Amino acid sequence: MNANLRLLTLAGALCVGLFTVPAADKQDPKATPKGGRLLEKTAPHAEFVVEKDRSVTIHFYNEDMKPVPATTQNVTVIAAPASGKATLQFEKKGDSLVSRTKLPEGEGYNVVVQFRQTADAKPRNLRFKLETHTCAECQRAEYACICDH
């Protein structure tokens, strides 16, 4: 092994050491179990999932990303494609909230998730672009991508 190679190996080992997360660490909540988008600053963590039929499901998880049932949360989604706005209302189904209607066709349009922790709490608006194609890096739908790009 020449000096350069040894240096490279050392650098590689350092990198691995820096970027390997110990198994005991909590799972990154951004990597939601159902491949959806983590709605920031929700507790319990709320995950926004676009189903194959374009309905939306909101799942909830505790700090360890173990599923917990929906309780008092109230969600409305406003989709704003060029064809006109659509508002999706949700109802409780099992442990999750499920939209009564579907997202409009197409993608690349803006959606706003109005999230209320309780029915009469002030809503928080979470805006993002609905991109349903798969991210080549993390293999998740682009709206739920966990790469930092």
Ligand SMILES: [Zn+2]
């Ligand atoms: Zn990605």
